[in-house]
Amino acid sequence: MQAPNVYDADPIPAEALAEIERMFTNGDLFRYTSENASVALLEQEFAALLGSKYALAVASCSAALFLSLKALDMPRGARVLIPAFTFAAVPSAVVHAECTPVLVEVGENYRIDLEDFDAKLAAGAEAVLISHMRGHTSDMDAILARARAHGVPVIEDAAHSLGTLWNGRKIGTLGKVGCYSFQSYKMVNAGEGGILVTDDADLIARAVIMSGAYEHNWQKHPVVPERFAHWQNKLPLYNTRLSNLSAAVIRPQLALLDDRVSKGRANHDYVAARLNTSPALQVPPALPQEERAPDSIQFNLCGLTPAQAKAFAGAAKARGVSVQIFGQSTDNARAFWNWQFLGEVPELPKTRAMLMNACDVRLPARLSRDELDYIADALLEAAETASKVLPDAA
Numbered sequence: 197m198q199a200p201n202v203y204d205a206d207p208i209p210a211e212a213l214a215e216i217e218r219m220f221t222n223g224d225l226f227r228y229t230s231e232n233a234s235v236a237l238l239e240q241e242f243a244a245l246l247g248s249k250y251a252l253a254v255a256s257c258s259a260a261l262f263l264s265l266k267a268l269d270m271p272r273g274a275r276v277l278i279p280a281f282t283f284a285a286v287p288s289a290v291v292h293a294e295c296t297p298v299l300v301e302v303g304e305n306y307r308i309d310l311e312d313f314d315a316k317l318a319a320g321a322e323a324v325l326i327s328h329m330r331g332h333t334s335d336m337d338a339i340l341a342r343a344r345a346h347g348v349p350v351i352e353d354a355a356h357s358l359g360t361l362w363n364g365r366k367i368g369t370l371g372k373v374g375c376y377s378f379q380s381y382k383m384v385n386a387g388e389g390g391i392l393v394t395d396d397a398d399l400i401a402r403a404v405i406m407s408g409a410y411e412h413n414w415q416k417h418p419v420v421p422e423r424f425a426h427w428q429n430k431l432p433l434y435n436t437r438l439s440n441l442s443a444a445v446i447r448p449q450l451a452l453l454d455d456r457v458s459k460g461r462a463n464h465d466y467v468a469a470r471l472n473t474s475p476a477l478q479v480p481p482a483l484p485q486e487e488r489a490p491d492s493i494q495f496n497l498c499g500l501t502p503a504q505a506k507a508f509a510g511a512a513k514a515r516g517v518s519v520q521i522f523g524q525s526t527d528n529a530r531a532f533w534n535w536q537f538l539g540e541v542p543e544l545p546k547t548r549a550m551l552m553n554a555c556d557v558r559l560p561a562r563l564s565r566d567e568l569d570y571i572a573d574a575l576l577e578a579a580e581t582a583s584k585v586l587p588d589a590a
């Protein structure tokens with residue numbers, strides 16, 4: 197059997213093409229040209245799906261994070277706590293909003309280290325931005341309680357967590373505002389795109405205007421008109437809207453979400469159980485409150501030296517299974533020491549230790565049981581090969 201191709205995307209549902217053909221005929225690609233544009237319908241459907249009052253579709257999740265900070269009216273230089281394990285676009289969104297990212301340690305279960313969170317919250321913060329990195333949910337009960345006690349808003353970066361539940365509630369709807377991505381490697385694929393959800397009328401009015409609803413285009417949003425009238429002409433227009441073309445690609449995929457989530461979770465849990473039979477591999481369990489929606493698997497190498505870790509990745513690759521060890525690949529965008537645009541990058545020993553051992557393998561929902569076994573076998577055999585490599589071999 198050949199190694200399964202985990203990089204190919206799933207086909208886009210045919211309904212999208214019919215809608216795009218219609219748009220090609222009338223050229224109606226801009227969200228504010230007609231009533232009931234695809235982008236507006238997407239916002240209504242997405243808000244309903246999440247059980248949120250309001251949604252705003254934008255160019256990317258990064259744009260949604262940036263707009264969230266702007267809509268929260270964060271003053272210049274405001275300290276925003278973010279996990280030190282996230283994608284480089286997240287601290288970048290904070291910098292873009294003229295705020296200061298404060299990196300919080302992340303433990304070997306890929307979640308915020310609450311001791312460090314407490315220390316950094318106590319040292320002063322004006323907002324908390326939690327990336328549920330690769331769908332791993334930080335302890336939101338603890339984080340929400342602490343943020344509430346300090347009177348600071350919580351933004352959820354649920355870019356890669358669409359479909360995850362926390363105490364039965366949808367991830368991204370727990371904080372003040374939640375942001376999701378439609379970039380190709382996420383649960384819903386439009387190439388690019390993002391969306392934010394909130395129940396706060398003032399926040400959505402500000403975000404809508406700043407996303408590029410110039411003049412009275414806000415009338416095409418089903419949101420409290422007084423708030424728009426209040427902010428009219430008072431906010432900059434960052435023009436980071438979504439095109440109707442993207443919305444047409446996204447909308448038919450929303451109906452596929454439940455199926456993708458349940459298949460992705462079953463695939464993940466099956467491979468996790470197999471990997472956990474090796475003493476060299478460990479898949480951190482879900483938190484008790486968490487029901488995950490994974491499209492990839494992360495696991496830690498236990499007791500392997502860097503040389504052995506390299507041998508592990510090499511042996512897996514030889515069988516056609518690509519393993520990314522976050523901290524060991526050059527210029528990795530999820531390794532905080534590469535975020536040189538921050539100026540001085542702090543030393544974060546816990547996060548660094550985690551990144552040096554944390555592996556990432558894609559596991560799309562469409563994989564068959566045989567394909568999952570192929571991947572698990574390859575990883576288990578690679579772990580065995582690596583354990584036999586001399587610890588200090590180059």
Ligand SMILES: *Cc1c(COP(=O)(O)O)cnc(C)c1O
Pocket residue numbers: 255256257258259282283285286327328329330353355356376377378379389390
């Ligand atoms: C993908 C991702 C982003 C960025 O999303 P874009 O839509 O590409 O801007 C941010 N945070 C996390 C956790 C992600 O996985």
